[in-house]
Amino acid sequence: MDIQTSxxxxxxxxxxxxxxxxxxxxxxxxQFEDVISAFERLIYGFGGxxxxxxxxxxxxxxxxxxxxxxxxxxxxxxxxTVHSFCGSEFDHTSLLKCMEVxxxxxxxxxxxxxxxxxxxxxxxxxxVAKRGPLPESGALxxxxxxxxxHEPSKDPARQQLFRMREYVCMGTKGHVTDFRQSWMDRGLExxxxxxxxxxxxxxxxxxxxxxxxxxxNNQRDQNLKFELLIPITSSANPTACMSFNxxxxxxxxxxxxxxxxxxxxxxxxxxxxxxxxxLALFHHHGLNTAEWPQSVRxxxxx
Amino acid sequence: MDIQTSxxxxxxxxxxxxxxxxxxxxxxxxQFEDVISAFERLIYGFGGxxxxxxxxxxxxxxxxxxxxxxxxxxxxxxxxTVHSFCGSEFDHTSLLKCMEVxxxxxxxxxxxxxxxxxxxxxxxxxxVAKRGPLPESGALxxxxxxxxxHEPSKDPARQQLFRMREYVCMGTKGHVTDFRQSWMDRGLExxxxxxxxxxxxxxxxxxxxxxxxxxxNNQRDQNLKFELLIPITSSANPTACMSFNxxxxxxxxxxxxxxxxxxxxxxxxxxxxxxxxxLALFHHHGLNTAEWPQSVRxxxxx
Numbered sequence: 001m002d003i004q005t006s007x008x009x010x011x012x013x014x015x016x017x018x019x020x021x022x023x024x025x026x027x028x029x030x031q032f033e034d035v036i037s038a039f040e041r042l043i044y045g046f047g048g049x050x051x052x053x054x055x056x057x058x059x060x061x062x063x064x065x066x067x068x069x070x071x072x073x074x075x076x077x078x079x080x081t082v083h084s085f086c087g088s089e090f091d092h093t094s095l096l097k098c099m100e101v102x103x104x105x106x107x108x109x110x111x112x113x114x115x116x117x118x119x120x121x122x123x124x125x126x127x128v129a130k131r132g133p134l135p136e137s138g139a140l141x142x143x144x145x146x147x148x149x150h151e152p153s154k155d156p157a158r159q160q161l162f163r164m165r166e167y168v169c170m171g172t173k174g175h176v177t178d179f180r181q182s183w184m185d186r187g188l189e190x191x192x193x194x195x196x197x198x199x200x201x202x203x204x205x206x207x208x209x210x211x212x213x214x215x216x217n218n219q220r221d222q223n224l225k226f227e228l229l230i231p232i233t234s235s236a237n238p239t240a241c242m243s244f245n246x247x248x249x250x251x252x253x254x255x256x257x258x259x260x261x262x263x264x265x266x267x268x269x270x271x272x273x274x275x276x277x278x279l280a281l282f283h284h285h286g287l288n289t290a291e292w293p294q295s296v297r298x299x300x301x302x
Numbered sequence: 303m304d305i306q307t308s309x310x311x312x313x314x315x316x317x318x319x320x321x322x323x324x325x326x327x328x329x330x331x332x333q334f335e336d337v338i339s340a341f342e343r344l345i346y347g348f349g350g351x352x353x354x355x356x357x358x359x360x361x362x363x364x365x366x367x368x369x370x371x372x373x374x375x376x377x378x379x380x381x382x383t384v385h386s387f388c389g390s391e392f393d394h395t396s397l398l399k400c401m402e403v404x405x406x407x408x409x410x411x412x413x414x415x416x417x418x419x420x421x422x423x424x425x426x427x428x429x430v431a432k433r434g435p436l437p438e439s440g441a442l443x444x445x446x447x448x449x450x451x452h453e454p455s456k457d458p459a460r461q462q463l464f465r466m467r468e469y470v471c472m473g474t475k476g477h478v479t480d481f482r483q484s485w486m487d488r489g490l491e492x493x494x495x496x497x498x499x500x501x502x503x504x505x506x507x508x509x510x511x512x513x514x515x516x517x518x519n520n521q522r523d524q525n526l527k528f529e530l531l532i533p534i535t536s537s538a539n540p541t542a543c544m545s546f547n548x549x550x551x552x553x554x555x556x557x558x559x560x561x562x563x564x565x566x567x568x569x570x571x572x573x574x575x576x577x578x579x580x581l582a583l584f585h586h587h588g589l590n591t592a593e594w595p596q597s598v599r600x601x602x603x604x
Contacts, residue, residue: 018357018429021364022415027429030356030444054332055320058463059361059448062323067401076387076394081411082418083385084452085378089511092378099369106413109383111406112452113324114462116384127320127329142332146361146448150386150414160416161360209391 138171418450440473
């Protein structure tokens with residue numbers, strides 16, 4: 001915890017991250033953003049030739065689709081619903097009085113139709129399902145969005161609002177598992193190019209509660225999730241900077257992603273935690289990009 | 303309304319915007335994003351030499367600072383508070399039962415410390431105030447973020463989650479009003495370069511309720527807000543694609559933005575509605591950027 005806090009303090013002092021008074025909610029400097037942009041170009045350098053369809057969803061999604069996704073079963077503690085004031089002028093007067101005396105004014109806010117996006121690919125599956133049957137050759141998408149997870153922390157690598165870049169593949173089992181393997185290889189290659197020592201290990205999602213432990217064990221036993229780990233604030237507990245997820249036919253069946261013959265598609269996704277990768281770079285190469293090793297600067301800025 | 307809906311339908315059919323089932327919440331295609339990126343480069347082409355400090359805040363801000371901003375006084379209907387599940391495993395079981403039978407599960411969500419950003423510059427003022435006195439020469443910032451406004455609409459130019467690019471100037475009255483005037487001139491020049499016919503007119507914010515009408519009249523009478531208007535779905539009611547706002551010393555006084563001698567700074571901001579500008583371009587030049595006039599393509603892509 002001390003190492004996390006001291007790294008966060010150094011990031012604040014250098015101006016790379018900007019304190020907003022809330023743990024896990026930070027502004028970013030121009031230099032920080034330059035690293036994110038450069039790394040996104042590097043990702044595109046590795047993946048661009050695959051011809052993925054680029055889609056950018058905003059940081060919120062349709063609440064009904066979010067509910068259908070089952071996210072509240074698995075990760076209720078992380079979700080963020082968006083609420084608004086829907087009252088009259090009279091209600092507004094009460095609200096302002098409530099604020100004035102320091103009482104809780106948020107209890108009368110009403111849920112809107114929007115929930116913050118928990119992972120960049122959540123809005124994609126129902127979107128693709130609406131298009132009709134998948135081509136036999138499958139489909140590939142390139143996504144990026146801000147995502148929200150309610151887990152306030154002093155660890156700068158655990159932010160409440162952060163960006164996730166993803167490639168999502170839909171097709172046969174062989175197709176999507178090959179896709180996942182190719183990105184594990186590329187992930188190692190990319191991180192080597194930017195001078196980061198990494199390992200890939202089997203992993204599980206942070207499912208909620210005791211029942212969630214079984215889901216986590218099952219996920220590990222079946223090798224459904226791998227993570228690319230980089231030590232940032234702890235070498236004993238390195239940070240997951242990429243994840244490689246095989247969903248079997250779970251999302252295909254849930255959303256109705258079918259081939260023309262009616263068989264259900266398998267899906268896999270590969271996700272980059274962009275802030276985490278930037279933080280790993282700053283942690284390993286120093287807080288001033290001008291002083292980074294020449295080979296790393298070349299890989300990022302050409 | 304019909305014209306708005308038919309433009310929205312054409313945007314969906316062309317794939318430039320992607321229907322999520324919620325009015326005002328859309329995915330964007332790669333081509334749509336290319337236009338946004340190109341226009342942001344054009345903005346930087348006009349403003350880059352001014353040497354503004356770039357900061358990128360995430361799409362949410364500190365709720366306590368949002369409360370202090372007075373936004374709930376003026377625009378309560380537009381704000382979005384972020385709420386989360388903070389219960390036990392027992393509470394989780396109830397929540398899932400509630401969802402299963404189709405009852406309102408959101409009423410037990412609790413407000414977090416985060417509110418969606420209503421305008422890109424809201425998190426900036428308290429950030430700058432914490433740094434201490436402003437230099438005599440003032441300060442200039444370059445911001446961009448997704449913003450939220452709860453106003454579901456079939457007008458594609460009125461989205462609930464959209465991006466705002468801003469320049470914010472802090473200094474003396476003369477300094478910040480000169481800044482505002484220079485961007486009104488630049489705005490006209492930029493829009494001419496991309497083949498859009500525009501006018502600039504005095505305007506007011508959509509203050510809530512009957513009391514808000516007085517605030518709006520006062521704002522107009524003092525010429526505090528101008529908008530650059532482009533017809534998109536209606537020539538009678540053209541859409542505000544840029545706004546030019548002079549806050550006098552209101553934000554300076556509220557947040558404690560002072561010079562070393564203790565005098566209060568004036569502030570002004572210039573905001574670009576990036577989705578609106580992209581939509582104006584698609585509306586005027588057609589839905590396929592490859593077929594846009596050569597001069598427009600040159601201004602955007604060189």
